[in-house]
Amino acid sequence: MERASTAVAHQTARFALGRPILVLAGPGNNGGDAYGAAALLRDWGHEVTVAALGTPKSGAAAAMAQRWGGATVALSQAASRPVVVDGLFGIGLDRDLDADTATALCWLVAAADVALAIDLPSGLDTDSGALRGAADGYTLTLALGALKPAHVLHPASTRCGTVLLDTLGLEAQGDWRSVARPSLAAPASDAHKYSRGMVAVIAGEMPGAARLAASGALHGGAGYVVLCGASGGADAIVHRAHGDLDALLEDQRVGAIVIGPGLGRDDAARARLDRVLASDRALVIDGDALSLLGRDLPSAVAARRAASVLTPHAAEFDRCFGASAASKIERTLSAARQSRATIVHKGAGTVIATPDGKILVAADLTSWLSTAGTGDVLAGLIAARIATGGSADEAVWLHGRAASLAGPAFAADTLADHLSEAIASCR
Numbered sequence: 235m236e237r238a239s240t241a242v243a244h245q246t247a248r249f250a251l252g253r254p255i256l257v258l259a260g261p262g263n264n265g266g267d268a269y270g271a272a273a274l275l276r277d278w279g280h281e282v283t284v285a286a287l288g289t290p291k292s293g294a295a296a297a298m299a300q301r302w303g304g305a306t307v308a309l310s311q312a313a314s315r316p317v318v319v320d321g322l323f324g325i326g327l328d329r330d331l332d333a334d335t336a337t338a339l340c341w342l343v344a345a346a347d348v349a350l351a352i353d354l355p356s357g358l359d360t361d362s363g364a365l366r367g368a369a370d371g372y373t374l375t376l377a378l379g380a381l382k383p384a385h386v387l388h389p390a391s392t393r394c395g396t397v398l399l400d401t402l403g404l405e406a407q408g409d410w411r412s413v414a415r416p417s418l419a420a421p422a423s424d425a426h427k428y429s430r431g432m433v434a435v436i437a438g439e440m441p442g443a444a445r446l447a448a449s450g451a452l453h454g455g456a457g458y459v460v461l462c463g464a465s466g467g468a469d470a471i472v473h474r475a476h477g478d479l480d481a482l483l484e485d486q487r488v489g490a491i492v493i494g495p496g497l498g499r500d501d502a503a504r505a506r507l508d509r510v511l512a513s514d515r516a517l518v519i520d521g522d523a524l525s526l527l528g529r530d531l532p533s534a535v536a537a538r539r540a541a542s543v544l545t546p547h548a549a550e551f552d553r554c555f556g557a558s559a560a561s562k563i564e565r566t567l568s569a570a571r572q573s574r575a576t577i578v579h580k581g582a583g584t585v586i587a588t589p590d591g592k593i594l595v596a597a598d599l600t601s602w603l604s605t606a607g608t609g610d611v612l613a614g615l616i617a618a619r620i621a622t623g624g625s626a627d628e629a630v631w632l633h634g635r636a637a638s639l640a641g642p643a644f645a646a647d648t649l650a651d652h653l654s655e656a657i658a659s660c661r
């Protein structure tokens with residue numbers, strides 16, 4: 235708590251620039267951090283007011299309140315100040331904020347020029363990222379010890395402002411980490427198109443979606459991309475008829491197959507899906523393929539001999555694994571274990587889980603990705619990374635970077651054009 239209060243005081247001082255500071259102190263250790271920071275800021279010469287909610291419950295927090303020693307006002311009586319430090323609740327919040335607390339907090343945060351949350355904005359569920367009365371408008375959140383799921387999961391993440399992490403020297407081992415820029419080498423000097431990674435995309439009723447996936451694979455670094463059952467698309471994509479599917483599944487050079495984008499849900503689609511599932515090729519299973527399998531998906535995929543990557547958005551995830559109130563991280567991990575597949579659970583705050591229990595979160599994806607077809611590009615890109623010996627999280631990072639490079643209001647058709655620059659930044 236000493237280290238936490240000091241970190242909070244330092245960050246606050248950097249932003250306060252002499253302006254009056256209001257510190258909100260709750261009854262738990264989050265409040266303890268707040269009292270300790272208030273005492274330091276006062277000792278450094280800042281004008282500090284403390285608004286208290288309840289009395290400190292732990293010995294450590296009580297000691298910090300004693301160190302503050304000065305007067306406190308009740309939260310409900312607090313006047314606004316240009317700088318607000320929120321130490322009402324952190325990871326110990328176990329129920330919604332009551333209406334009076336939520337109202338006072340919302341008003342004080344909104345009225346401040348700078349609002350800093352200690353560890354978490356008060357009123358967020360740490361593990362699920364659900365809103366439990368939190369205010370809007372924080373400038374920054376100083377995460378203490380380690381990042382918590384609420385810092386990266388939607389909707390909580392949208393309330394945090396800029397998240398800064400101070401590990402406090404605790405070396406806390408989290409069970410998940412953020413998707414990071416991969417390091418990608420250029421192809422070996424003796425590379426050829428097949429050794430670079432060969433990807434097959436199986437088309438269906440809506441060939442445009444499969445074309446987008448093929449384009450994602452091609453621009454994502456694959457050496458050879460076959461589009462099976464659809465014509466058109468980039469000139470470098472090789473076309474095969476649906477009649478060639480069995481031969482393609484036998485082709486040992488094929489490193490990964492994408493099935494699902496635009497596949498359709500009729501009998502022909504189902505028959506193609508069953509043939510592909512029975513193959514010993516690595517698969518990326520997306521869109522209609524996920525919906526066709528529905529609740530049969532976990533067992534159908536777990537029975538496969540080769541690797542599978544599933545790329546559901548929220549509705550597809552529920553269709554395959556059932557709806558639940560548990561956190562996106564827990565649900566994705568459980569789905570990965572059940573299906574013995576890597577799951578890329580898409581959406582604002584994409585969560586990736588592997589069957590061996592590794593969890594990665596991509597929190598800072600641009601919301602311009604929410605346009606039709608970007609998921610198809612991602613499916614192809616994942617296949618390209620897998621066919622070249624890489625991983626799904628590399629693809630998620632590249633997809634996010636390409637979307638940032640594409641700028642606002644891009645169309646999925648142009649997203650793959652930015653993958654080259656995204657890959658170039660991964661040396």
Ligand SMILES: NC(=O)C1=CN([C@@H]2O[C@H](COP(=O)(O)OP(=O)(O)OC[C@H]3O[C@@H](n4cnc5c(N)ncnc54)[C@H](OP(=O)(O)O)[C@@H]3O)[C@@H](O)[C@H]2O)[C@@H](O)CC1
Pocket residue numbers: 235238260261262263264265267291322323324325326327328329330331332352353354378379
């Ligand atoms: N752990 C570490 O390593 C470190 C932890 N650190 C800090 O400690 C923080 C966690 O502290 P914490 O565990 O005391 O929880 P915290 O969020 O202060 O609140 C819990 C209190 O609130 C109460 N309560 C709950 N919900 C409520 C509600 N809606 N409305 C009203 N009351 C409610 C609940 O009591 P109850 O009323 O349920 O008896 C309990 O008294 C963490 O975020 C970080 O800042 C750092 O100092 C450094 C390292």
Ligand SMILES: Nc1ncnc2c1ncn2[C@@H]1O[C@H](COP(=O)(O)OP(=O)(O)O)[C@@H](O)[C@H]1O
Pocket residue numbers: 521547580581582583584599600601602603604605606607608609610611612
């Ligand atoms: N609000 C958002 N913020 C960030 N990324 C998003 C958001 N909405 C969607 N995405 C991303 O955009 C892609 C959309 O995929 P998907 O829903 O399958 O669409 P489609 O099937 O039309 O391609 C996914 O990669 C998803 O993570």
Ligand SMILES: [K+]
Pocket residue numbers: 264320321322323324351352353354355356
């Ligand atoms: K807080």
